[in-house]
Amino acid sequence: MRFYTEYLWFNTKKRCEFVLITNEVADIVGRSKVKEGIVLVSAMHITAGVYVNDAEDGLIKDISEWLEKLAPAGLAYQHHLTGEDNADAHLKRLLIGHQVIIPITNGKLDLGPWEQIYYAEFDGQRRKRVIVKVIGE
Amino acid sequence: MRFYTEYLWFNTKKRCEFVLITNEVADIVGRSKVKEGIVLVSAMHITAGVYVNDAEDGLIKDISEWLEKLAPAGLAYQHHLTGEDNADAHLKRLLIGHQVIIPITNGKLDLGPWEQIYYAEFDGQRRKRVIVKVIGE
Amino acid sequence: MRFYTEYLWFNTKKRCEFVLITNEVADIVGRSKVKEGIVLVSAMHITAGVYVNDAEDGLIKDISEWLEKLAPAGLAYQHHLTGEDNADAHLKRLLIGHQVIIPITNGKLDLGPWEQIYYAEFDGQRRKRVIVKVIGE
Numbered sequence: 001m002r003f004y005t006e007y008l009w010f011n012t013k014k015r016c017e018f019v020l021i022t023n024e025v026a027d028i029v030g031r032s033k034v035k036e037g038i039v040l041v042s043a044m045h046i047t048a049g050v051y052v053n054d055a056e057d058g059l060i061k062d063i064s065e066w067l068e069k070l071a072p073a074g075l076a077y078q079h080h081l082t083g084e085d086n087a088d089a090h091l092k093r094l095l096i097g098h099q100v101i102i103p104i105t106n107g108k109l110d111l112g113p114w115e116q117i118y119y120a121e122f123d124g125q126r127r128k129r130v131i132v133k134v135i136g137e
Numbered sequence: 138m139r140f141y142t143e144y145l146w147f148n149t150k151k152r153c154e155f156v157l158i159t160n161e162v163a164d165i166v167g168r169s170k171v172k173e174g175i176v177l178v179s180a181m182h183i184t185a186g187v188y189v190n191d192a193e194d195g196l197i198k199d200i201s202e203w204l205e206k207l208a209p210a211g212l213a214y215q216h217h218l219t220g221e222d223n224a225d226a227h228l229k230r231l232l233i234g235h236q237v238i239i240p241i242t243n244g245k246l247d248l249g250p251w252e253q254i255y256y257a258e259f260d261g262q263r264r265k266r267v268i269v270k271v272i273g274e
Numbered sequence: 275m276r277f278y279t280e281y282l283w284f285n286t287k288k289r290c291e292f293v294l295i296t297n298e299v300a301d302i303v304g305r306s307k308v309k310e311g312i313v314l315v316s317a318m319h320i321t322a323g324v325y326v327n328d329a330e331d332g333l334i335k336d337i338s339e340w341l342e343k344l345a346p347a348g349l350a351y352q353h354h355l356t357g358e359d360n361a362d363a364h365l366k367r368l369l370i371g372h373q374v375i376i377p378i379t380n381g382k383l384d385l386g387p388w389e390q391i392y393y394a395e396f397d398g399q400r401r402k403r404v405i406v407k408v409i410g411e
Contacts, residue, residue, distance in 0.1 A: 001138055001275055001411055003310040005379055036140040038177060038272065040312060040375055044386025046327045052235060053183045053227055058215035062224050063231065070207060070344060078332035087336050090327055094337065094370055096231055098326060101177055101238065101375065103270045105142055110268055112181025131384055133377045135312065135410075136272075137138060138275055173277040175314060175409065189372060190320045190364055195352035199361050200368065207344060233368055238314055238375065240407045242279055247405055249318025273409075274275055 004032035004134040010048075012124030018060050019119040021050075021130070025102065026109050028132045035107040037136015042099035044131055047089035047123035049096040055116040067092045067122075089122035096120055104136055141169035141271040147185075149261030155197050156256040158187075158267070162239065163246050165269045172244040174273015179236035181268055184226035184260035186233040192253040204229045204259075226259035233257055241273055278306035278408040284322075286398030292334050293393040295324075295404070299376065300383050302406045309381040311410015316373035318405055321363035321397035323370040329390040341366045341396075363396035370394055378410055 006028045010019060021041070029039055043050050053059070071094075077087030100117065103110040111117075119130060143165045147156060158178070166176055180187050190196070208231075214224030237254065240247040248254075256267060280302045284293060295315070303313055317324050327333070345368075351361030374391065377384040385391075393404060 003410065005377070005384075038270065040377055042375070042377065044389060046386070046388050051231060053231065054216075056216060056219060058218050059224060059227055062214045062216050063228065066208065066228050071340065077336045079328075079330060079336050081332050082330060087333060090333055091337065091340050094325060094327060097234065097371065099375060101179070101236060103142070103177055103179065103268055105270070110142075110270075112183070112266065114183050115181060129386065131377055133312070133379070133384075136140065175407070188368060190368060191353075193353060193356060195355050196361060196364055199351045199353050200365065203345065203365050234371065238316070238373060240279070240314055240316065240405050242407070247279075247407075249320065249403065251320050252318060273277065 001137060002032060002034050006132050008130040008132060009127055010119060010121060011127045012121045015124055017121045017124055020055055020116055021119050022117045025117050025132055029104055029109060029134055032134035034104055034134050034136035037104045039102045039104060039132060039134045041117060042131050045128040047086050047093055048128055049093040049098045049120040050100055051096050051118050051120060052100050052115050054114050067095060071095055086123040092122045138274060139169060139171050143269050145267040145269060146264055147256060147258060148264045149258045152261050154258045154261055157192055157253055158256050159254045162254050162269055166241055166246060166271055169271035171241055171271050171273035174241045176239045176241060176269060176271045178254060179268050182265040184223050184230055185265055186230040186235045186257040187237055188233050188255050188257060189237050189252050191251050204232060208232055223260040229259045275411060276306060276308050280406050282404040282406060283401055284393060284395060285401045286395045289398055291395045291398055294329055294390055295393050296391045299391050299406055303378055303383060303408055306408040308378055308408050308410035311378045313376045313378060313406060313408045315391060316405050319402040321360050321367055322402055323367040323372045323394040324374055325370050325392050325394060326374050326389050328388050341369060345369055360397040366396045
């Protein structure tokens with residue numbers, strides 16, 4: 001049984017940003033030498049998420065606007081009484097999810113035809129981390 | 138350590154449909170001979186999801202209407218500029234989630250008393266796939 | 275390969291309650307003797323969830339109010355024709371998610387600096403269970 005862990009670091013220029021990370025995850029799985037198993041991809045900061053969906057720019061804008069509609073910035077959140085201003089980023093992470101498990105079959109990410117892995121940053125412009133842990137044989 | 142993978146195929150009659158798949162997943166776990174471990178059940182197409190909740194028809198209608206309210210079809214989504222018309226289906230998958238991990242204990246799905254596994258189709262009437270990967274001993 | 279399973283029981287005083295369980299999960303991982311692997315934490319009742327976010331009281335109130343706004347109690351849900359009154363609790367579980375996977379590295383939960391594990395009860399005042407299954411070496 002093999003366990004192999006790497007961390008991806010992000011420091012986005014904008015507060016909100018969607019970063020395609022399928023290739024980075026595939027490279028880590030390659031280095032792990034695991035041929036059968038799973039890889040966990042999980043955002044370690046509570047104002048960022050990880051999800052699997054389409055790499056289409058229009059859809060990414062739709063997702064971003066949809067998150068803003070359902071979990072808006074700028075409301076009178078109680079979290080902001082602590083001096084923070086990012087309660088919406090916490091809610092957006094809860095909405096989109098903060099981790100995915102990608103199956104590994106025959107040494108490759110076993111993704112569907114349009115599935116792509118994204119890091120979703122909701123409170124960026126600082127260094128933040130994603131754990132990528134491969135488990136298998 | 139055992140790894141065992143099967144794929145479930147769906148081709149729903151309606152655009153949106155909820156399909157109970159607990160028995161199919163249990164059968165795959167049976168064929169895997171795994172007695173302790175986990176099984177990943179993950180929708181491979183980006184307009185479908187997998188979730189665990191109650192097998193009660195009224196609730197399924199409530200879930201369907203709730204998804205429609207929070208991620209409505211027919212809005213002027215930017216994804217539709219590509220010729221697609223299913224941006225809402227992408228959002229619905231993000232909302233309900235696209236994968237679950239079911240624990241396996243003593244050779245059985247270790248589900249709570251009312252937990253049932255569902256495939257949630259949001260843009261059907263075509264062949265789509267779910268991966269079921271069993272990992273354990 | 276080790277597999278180690280425990281169940282956490284909850285019987286909250288209020289209908290809705292958020293219970294911090296990071297230490298309980300860490301203790302189970304300690305008892306499992308697993309140094310490298312993952313732990314699945316999954317709510318076994320369909321009106322409760324498990325999520326990872328901040329241990330800050332104001333934010334927890336924000337999360338609770340946000341869930342109530344997006345999945346309100348008291349609407350004319352079809353599930354209620356069965357005699358139940360908790361359709362909103364089912365929807366809240368779907369929204370926040372019912373399970374997380376925590377990576378284990380060097381014998382410890384490999385969480386980010388602010389990540390805390392929460393049990394989210396949406397229809398409490400009865401005994402309900404969470405499975406904690408550790409897998410690794």
